[in-house]
Amino acid sequence: MDTPAELGGFLRTRRAALRPEDVGLVSYGTRRRVPGLRREELAQLAGVSVAYYTRLEQGQSAGASDGVLNAIARALRLTPDEQAHLRNLARPARSGRPRAPRAECARPATRQLLTAMDQVPALVLDRRFEVLAWNRLGHALTAGHLSADAPGHPRERPNAQRMLFLDPHTRELYPRWETEARRAVSSLRVAAGEHPDDRRLAELIGELTMKNEVFAALWSRHPVRRCSFGTKAFHHPLVGPLELDFERARLPDSGGQALLMYSAEPGSPSEAGLRLLATGLNDAAGPGGTTGLGEPSDAPERTSLDRLGTR
Structure with a gap:
């Protein structure tokens, strides 16, 4: 990722979102060629020289101090997530060259935890939002049209963000798709700022920018938010409408x-829908059923889930 360019783009979008009157400044002149605050006005608010701020926005001032970055963050009224993103872009932790793509896997203890959570849809995602593992209910809720063992094969491994923007089945799953799209882009911005040398992550962002106009438009606005919890609406093909709360918790040392x-x-009603989905999976598993963690299954030809789909 071109971190200096990303820093400049981020600062410009945040300047454009503020007007002089919003921050108690008297506007210079009567005509403004750019929306929002000018560099001179932001520098005045932050208490830095115009020349220094210009170099920072152009990516020519590495190693800005905490004091300067905090002052700019206050002037731009950044959220805590945006402040952290600003620091990541202004002082990127580089390893010298982009990291080669490396397949990851979920720890055995984590996979064991997923199996034990048989009434809770759950997935393990890596920092690129690739699905490393899911339990049976997590698979059935989010990607029942894919093979249950797909996370176990790195070349076939689903990516939650790629599916959201490029897979029509996944798009149909979310009646409020635009909300999910904004969440996805905001989360990817955070990940890109934290891992500027991750080549596979950069390739994913490039692919989505090229193949989906909505993603490209949202990405250009530089939204930044972790989106670690909230509510999602589903329209599941087997059990219908669901309104579910979600929590995304980072795993230690992973x-x-x-x-x-x-x-x-x-x-x-959503709890009843999840119970119905879980009941169908339990009936389908039987002797020799799948664990949902990427292991093969010899399920009966016609399961309770199949029967649900015919109702």
Whole structure:
């Protein structure tokens, strides 16, 4: 990732979002050639020289101090996630050259945890949002049209963000797809700032920019948010509408892997829908059924899930 260019783009979008009157400044002159704050105005607010701020925005001032970055963050009214992103871009931790793509895997103990969470849809994602493992309910909820053992094969491994933007089945799963798209781009911005040398992550972003106009437009706005919890709406092909809360928790000492879990409000129709989905999976598994963690299955030809799909 071209970190200096990303830093300049990020700062310009945040300057454009503020007007002089928003921050208590008197506007210079009567005509403004650019939207939002000018560099001179932002430098005045942050208490730095115009020349220094210009160099920073152009990526020519590496190693900016915490004091300067904090002052610029306050002037731009950045959120905590945006402040962290600014620091990552202004002082990237580089290893010298982009890292070669490396296949990751979920730890055995993590996979064991997924199996134990048989009533909770759960997935393990790496920092590039590739699905390293899922339990049976997580697979059935988010990607039932894919093979259950796909995460076990790096070349076939699903990527949550690629599926969202490029897979029509996944797009149909989310009735509020635009909301999910904004979340996805915001999360990818965070990941790109934290891992500027990750070549596979850069390739994913490049692919989505080239193949999806909505992604390209959202990416150009530099949204930054971790999106670690919230609510998602699903329209599941087997059990219908679901409104589920999600939590994405980073796993310790895992290089950025995270556990993504879904739950429904007790007593709600969504909880009933999840129970129905889980019941169908339990009936389908039987002797010799799949664990949902990428292992093969010899399921019966016609399962309870099959029967659900005919209703």
